[in-house]
Amino acid sequence: MLIKNRPSWDIPESEATPEAVFFNRRAFMTGGAGLIAGAALPGTAAAQGADPTLDLYPAKRNETYTLDRPVTDEDLASSYNNFYEFGTSKDIVAASKRLVTRPWTVAIDGMVEKPFEIGFDDLVRKLPLEERLYRFRCVESWSMAVPWTGIPLKAFVDYAKPLSGAKYIRFETFLNPRMAPGQSARWYPWPYTEGLTIAEATNELPLLVTGIYGKPIPTQHGAPVRLIVPWKYGFKSVKSITKISFVAERPKTFWEGLQSSEYGFWANVNPQVPHPRWSQASEQLLGSRDRRPTLLYNGYGEQVAGLYKGLEGEKLFM
Ligand SMILES: Nc1nc2c(c(=O)[nH]1)N[C@H]1C(S)=C(S)[C@@H](COP(=O)(O)O)O[C@H]1N2
Numbered sequence: 635m636l637i638k639n640r641p642s643w644d645i646p647e648s649e650a651t652p653e654a655v656f657f658n659r660r661a662f663m664t665g666g667a668g669l670i671a672g673a674a675l676p677g678t679a680a681a682q683g684a685d686p687t688l689d690l691y692p693a694k695r696n697e698t699y700t701l702d703r704p705v706t707d708e709d710l711a712s713s714y715n716n717f718y719e720f721g722t723s724k725d726i727v728a729a730s731k732r733l734v735t736r737p738w739t740v741a742i743d744g745m746v747e748k749p750f751e752i753g754f755d756d757l758v759r760k761l762p763l764e765e766r767l768y769r770f771r772c773v774e775s776w777s778m779a780v781p782w783t784g785i786p787l788k789a790f791v792d793y794a795k796p797l798s799g800a801k802y803i804r805f806e807t808f809l810n811p812r813m814a815p816g817q818s819a820r821w822y823p824w825p826y827t828e829g830l831t832i833a834e835a836t837n838e839l840p841l842l843v844t845g846i847y848g849k850p851i852p853t854q855h856g857a858p859v860r861l862i863v864p865w866k867y868g869f870k871s872v873k874s875i876t877k878i879s880f881v882a883e884r885p886k887t888f889w890e891g892l893q894s895s896e897y898g899f900w901a902n903v904n905p906q907v908p909h910p911r912w913s914q915a916s917e918q919l920l921g922s923r924d925r926r927p928t929l930l931y932n933g934y935g936e937q938v939a940g941l942y943k944g945l946e947g948e949k950l951f952m
Pocket residue numbers: 653711714715716717718719771772773807826854855856868869870871872873874
């Protein structure tokens with residue numbers, strides 16, 4: 635692979651590769667290269683026409699959530715992405731344009747009063763949208779700070795009407811290897827899934843994100859709808875969601891399925907609990923020389939520390 639002008643904050647693959655088994659990644663790079671280089675198909679993002687939700691942006695900002703650092707440059711946040719469905723490098727913008735985001739249906743199932751499906755364009759107009767500035771911390775130890783637009787997840791949970799037996803929510807990304815070449819790599823447990831407890835999901839912070847920087851969210855960030863859970867490592871924030879299930883048992887997540895000794899269910903940010911292969915004490919702000927001390931719960935302890943009372947025996951920080 636050609637590496638052009640690697641910025642100083644970009645960690646060399648051999649050191650980082652934290653989110654995959656290095657051996658498998660090598661195999662993917664070799665085996666998948668042809669697919670990624672394949673010509674754009676009809677029906678790619680460019681051919682999809684104007685976004686039908688443009689009028690909703692920019693949404694009103696909720697000023698409750700403030701930052702202790704500058705907002706990350708938009709060009710940088712939108713060109714340094716993690717989206718394994720489109721490749722294991724951070725450079726997946728072009729490949730992600732194959733993601734066809736309309737029509738887009740989200741299925742709500744499991745322990746709810748009545749399972750249903752809803753088109754994304756209906757969903758986004760049914761529930762309140764707001765903009766929030768959040769810190770975002772990847773487990774690889776880079777971080778950014780961006781304005782997300784989204785539906786508070788709590789409002790969505792109320793709308794879905796879960797039954798009292800539902801204890802967790804499971805989120806699932808689309809599954810379509812023809813559209814997303816990375817999904818042809820069979821050693822990954824596709825589709826990408828993530829989960830939260832109902833108590834976490836109904837906390838004030840999580841958003842079902844539909845926009846970023848005052849615009850509809852582009853493909854590389856997980857169009858048309860992804861999760862953001864700002865006190866947890868970035869891998870919890872699942873992209874391009876097509877199914878949301880209310881369940882009684884803790885769901886097994888994509889990264890747990892891949893490497894459970896390194897990526898757990900809870901994944902709360904904690905500078906004092908190292909990843910098995912590197913320290914989490916500090917983080918590199920994207921696009922800056924600045925390395926900052928990492929904050930417990932990514933600085934959101936006031937809102938979320940109470941969620942973990944009585945769970946001290948659990949592996950809350952991996
Ligand atoms: N479906 C899906 N969701 C995903 C990922 C992925 O590979 N596939 N990567 C995760 C990881 S590890 C991170 S750090 C964030 C990156 O989000 P961004 O590219 O919008 O910054 O998305 C998360 N959500």
